[in-house]
Amino acid sequence: MRHTISVLVENKFGVLARIAGLFSARGYNIASLAVSETMDPATSYMTIVVEAKDENILEQIKKQLNRLIDVISVTDFTKKEHVDRELILVKVNYSPREKNKLENILNKYIAKIIQHKGDTAIIEMVGEQEQIKQLLEALNQFGIKELIKTGRIAMASQ
Amino acid sequence: MKMNGAQILIECLKREGVEVMFGYPGGQVLPIFDKLYDANLKFILVRHEQGAAHAADGYSRATGKVGVCIATSGPGATNLTTGIANAYMDSIPMIAITGQVKTFLIGNDAFQEADVTGVTRPITKHNYLVKDARDLARIIREAFYITSTGRPGPVLIDIPSDVQLQEVEFIWPQEVKIRGYNPTCFGHPGQIKKAAKLITQAKKPIIYSGGGIISSAAHHELKELAEKIQAPVAMTLMGLGGFPGTHGLALGMLGMHGTAFANHAIMEADLIIAVGARFDDRVTGRLDAFAPNAKIIHIDIDPTSISKNVKVDVPIVGDAKNILGQLLEEIEKVPDVGDWLKTIEGWKRKHPLTYKDGGKIKPQYVIEQLYEATKADAIITTEVGQNQMWACQWYKYDHPRTFLSSGGLGTMGFGFPAAMGAKVGCPQKQVIDIAGDGSIQMNIQELATCVCNKINVKVAILNNGYLGMVRQWQELFYKKRYSHTRLYNPDFVKLAESYGALGLRATKKEEVRPAIEKALTTENVVFIDFHVEPEENVYPMVPAGEAINRMIDGLA
Numbered sequence: 001m002r003h004t005i006s007v008l009v010e011n012k013f014g015v016l017a018r019i020a021g022l023f024s025a026r027g028y029n030i031a032s033l034a035v036s037e038t039m040d041p042a043t044s045y046m047t048i049v050v051e052a053k054d055e056n057i058l059e060q061i062k063k064q065l066n067r068l069i070d071v072i073s074v075t076d077f078t079k080k081e082h083v084d085r086e087l088i089l090v091k092v093n094y095s096p097r098e099k100n101k102l103e104n105i106l107n108k109y110i111a112k113i114i115q116h117k118g119d120t121a122i123i124e125m126v127g128e129q130e131q132i133k134q135l136l137e138a139l140n141q142f143g144i145k146e147l148i149k150t151g152r153i154a155m156a157s158q
Numbered sequence: 159m160k161m162n163g164a165q166i167l168i169e170c171l172k173r174e175g176v177e178v179m180f181g182y183p184g185g186q187v188l189p190i191f192d193k194l195y196d197a198n199l200k201f202i203l204v205r206h207e208q209g210a211a212h213a214a215d216g217y218s219r220a221t222g223k224v225g226v227c228i229a230t231s232g233p234g235a236t237n238l239t240t241g242i243a244n245a246y247m248d249s250i251p252m253i254a255i256t257g258q259v260k261t262f263l264i265g266n267d268a269f270q271e272a273d274v275t276g277v278t279r280p281i282t283k284h285n286y287l288v289k290d291a292r293d294l295a296r297i298i299r300e301a302f303y304i305t306s307t308g309r310p311g312p313v314l315i316d317i318p319s320d321v322q323l324q325e326v327e328f329i330w331p332q333e334v335k336i337r338g339y340n341p342t343c344f345g346h347p348g349q350i351k352k353a354a355k356l357i358t359q360a361k362k363p364i365i366y367s368g369g370g371i372i373s374s375a376a377h378h379e380l381k382e383l384a385e386k387i388q389a390p391v392a393m394t395l396m397g398l399g400g401f402p403g404t405h406g407l408a409l410g411m412l413g414m415h416g417t418a419f420a421n422h423a424i425m426e427a428d429l430i431i432a433v434g435a436r437f438d439d440r441v442t443g444r445l446d447a448f449a450p451n452a453k454i455i456h457i458d459i460d461p462t463s464i465s466k467n468v469k470v471d472v473p474i475v476g477d478a479k480n481i482l483g484q485l486l487e488e489i490e491k492v493p494d495v496g497d498w499l500k501t502i503e504g505w506k507r508k509h510p511l512t513y514k515d516g517g518k519i520k521p522q523y524v525i526e527q528l529y530e531a532t533k534a535d536a537i538i539t540t541e542v543g544q545n546q547m548w549a550c551q552w553y554k555y556d557h558p559r560t561f562l563s564s565g566g567l568g569t570m571g572f573g574f575p576a577a578m579g580a581k582v583g584c585p586q587k588q589v590i591d592i593a594g595d596g597s598i599q600m601n602i603q604e605l606a607t608c609v610c611n612k613i614n615v616k617v618a619i620l621n622n623g624y625l626g627m628v629r630q631w632q633e634l635f636y637k638k639r640y641s642h643t644r645l646y647n648p649d650f651v652k653l654a655e656s657y658g659a660l661g662l663r664a665t666k667k668e669e670v671r672p673a674i675e676k677a678l679t680t681e682n683v684v685f686i687d688f689h690v691e692p693e694e695n696v697y698p699m700v701p702a703g704e705a706i707n708r709m710i711d712g713l714a
Binding site: 013017018025064068071072 | 275276279280283284287304336337338339460461462465466
């Protein structure tokens with residue numbers, strides 16, 4: 001099962017390497033990772049999506065993260081009410097003939113064309129993993145040339 | 159006051175109470191060594207940086223103070239790493255200081271450059287690369303705080319040589335504040351209550367105690383608890399000395415080469431009170447067969463140690479000394495364990511620790527004689543392998559910090575430099591390294607350090623001409639195919655003499671005790687070369703992957 005963990009860390013060089021090292025040393029794979037400064041430039045948020053076979057591994061990961069001196073706090077969103085989002089950029093084949101068809105799909109998923117050059121268009125969408133998956137399935141018929149995803153970010157509801 | 163980085167370092171070390179450093183100079187620590195020249199700080203020049211790290215580690219284990227070692231950049235620093243990893247695995251407080259190439263050269267493959275914070279990241283509790291001398295005082299204070307609190311562990315400080323020369327205003331930070339680091343000290347009262355209830359209900363309790371007892375100085379509380387609830391105490395290798403080995407409730411060491419009665423007791427127990435131990439694979443044997451009927455209370459300062467290997471019923475995070483104190487207050491009714499203690503007495507009579515005497519000198523006999531000759535009042539260090547296991551089995555440790563051994567990492571070459579560090583920290587004590595002929599050669603260069611600094615440690619070499627523990631495994635599990643375990647050795651007596659130490663040899667049983675007496679009364683470093691039975695095995699033994707009550711005793 002995939003779990004989203006958010007880690008508040010000191011914004012210093014080497015911290016990302018410590019976190020990455022913790023995962024790699026134990027053979028845990030990071031599915032996605034998003035890092036950026038918080039409102040306080042002395043700290044950063046790292047949102048990590050990790051595959052954990054069972055509850056024990058997830059517990060170990062959280063404890064190990066907490067043990068790092070540069071980690072200030074760890075939030076596990078698995079059982080916590082929260083919202084999460086990913087951003088994708090997707091390049092598809094585009095011809096004026098199919099304009100309406102494409103726009104209908106994009107409207108449904110609140111996605112938009114942000115650039116259009118020659119016979120390709122770059123589409124942007126922000127959403128949850130499932131919506132993104134559905135959009136990509138719908139776009140398949142046009143021919144997807146390239147896809148880039150950001151890591152997931154998450155925020156607790158309260 | 160203006161100071162350069164090197165002066166700040168030395169000033170901070172003094173303020174942290176450092177009395178001695180072990181190390182080796184080099185190009186990128188020249189500014190520090192220049193300030194050490196007249197710093198009035200004891201410095202022990204080793205002959206190899208690994209020796210410095212193990213010596214600082216041994217000093218720390220023997221005294222409870224923070225050991226400090228220093229080396230130059232690149233190879234100096236990488237030579238420290240085995241010693242750092244060793245301290246990390248055994249949770250030993252230690253500060254390692256390394257020189258680094260100048261800040262503007264970092265990453266340029268400069269001469270003697272290595273990414274030392276990168277290399278040591280997984281083997282330190284924390285590490286620092288200091289890029290500005292203004293951060294140095296704060297970093298050193300943090301480092302000493304981190305290394306010695308919570309679950310202790312080594313901290314490395316990497317200081318580029320231009321930072322050592324950078325002149326800044328020296329400001330001693332009054333306090334340490336690290337928002338991401340707040341070790342839990344006291345046990346949760348609710349958990350203490352639950353644990354006390356389980357203890358009261360137990361019919362077959364056992365205490366399984368580890369190195370945490372020693373690092374938190376919880377030995378008095380442990381003894382009080384064991385006596386109060388009449389629970390027998392089985393110790394890990396790291397825990398030896400945390401409970402008196404001669405006490406009626408002591409079961410000695412448990413696990414792969416533990417006593418049969420300790421292993422039977424933990425397998426039959428209905429309650430395991432684990433304190434400052436981590437259910438290492440050498441202790442548990444086959445995990446799914448481990449202590450099937452026992453409820454487990456696990457007391458540990460490190461939450462990651464709890465429920466890592468075995469499922470725990472009552473986890474209690476915090477300092478062992480505090481938690482045992484809390485438990486002692488909470489327990490009112492004492493369980494009735496009369497039958498249980500009788501069962502254990504039966505195992506003790508039926509499966510005592512033993513060996514067959516006769517023929518050449520038996521290594522077990524040497525250790526028994528060391529025990530008697532030192533009246534149990536020495537600090538024993540060990541190398542790794544058979545010598546280490548026999549030292550666990552045949553010497554009784556009644557006090558904490560008297561048995562210093564590489565538990566987690568299993569580092570051959572640890573015992574001699576560790577003995578050196580221990581002797582520097584406890585000059586009034588006899589310090590004896592129980593060694594094998596293989597492992598003593600891994601850091602034998604420290605003979606020079608010991609002799610020229612009059613660090614009069616004694617080394618008992620159990621010389622069997624083999625890498626004994628590997629040979630034992632080859633004998634038992636690889637059809638006696640002794641692949642590369644036969645050793646060609648130097649003449650250890652002449653070797654000791656060439657350094658100015660005393661060399662003694664015993665080849666017959668009746669020569670053992672006189673050699674030991676001679677060594678103990680000689681004001682010099684002494685090597686004793688005991689020619690022991692070449693193919694003696696360590697028993698009992700639990701084969702890897704077996705349940706720990708399925709022992710081979712070798713005496714059938």
